[in-house]
Amino acid sequence: MTEQDPDQLADAALGSSESVRAFFGDRYDAIAAFAEKLRVEGELRGLIGPREVPRLWERHLLNSAAVLPHLSTATSIGDVGSGAGLPGIIVAIMRPDAQVYLIEPMERRTAWLFELRDELGLENVLVKRGRAEEYHGAFEVDVVTSRAVAALSKLARMSLPLVRRGGEMVVLKGRNVAQEIEPARKVLRSFKSSEPEIFEGITVDGVEPTTILRVRRG
């Protein structure tokens, strides 16, 4: 994929558009630095597939930013299965006032997350290497986020023990998320969770909105 690729040029134009700059405000430069590092190194380091490079802003960065309105009162946030840093690095950049735990088992990926923390000066980030289950009982946060990690029933088992009572799990999902609710009922009940709510995420410049599922732990 070269820089002359028309899709990549269109995605870069979206990323530098006025509305995207306005959305990220005074944190835009850090978001753009993350995007650039992902563009240059992401495929090489096995963090994103080659087809994702020309649509980083559209499919990944803006999609991940859709969790932000659901984190407004959280002061501690955990991102389960952060991988390339989605949405965890976006959250950490946009919420410097919150402690952000990035939980990821793969060494190659945690090395990347440590590097981002240092290069972007994200003092609020704690990278936790390991499976989410390994941290059950070790710490609790106000909100746990995740994107593309597991089906809701499995995800709830992994994530809800990390959420304090009264806190929330905020999941970035595809359009068919409603189908995942029934199979997850038993585990959601075991955490006295609220009925899951489904939201359409933010849209910026006509980017297809993401679906967000939110559950409160009882």
Ligand SMILES: C[S@@+](CC[C@H](N)C(=O)[O-])C[C@H]1O[C@@H](n2cnc3c(N)ncnc32)[C@H](O)[C@@H]1O
């Ligand atoms: C498909 S990737 C998604 C990464 C990132 N959230 C994104 O949207 O690009 C799933 C990630 O979840 C991580 N993962 C798998 N099982 C996990 C577990 N039990 N606890 C924490 N992370 C897990 C994987 O190592 C991988 O990085």
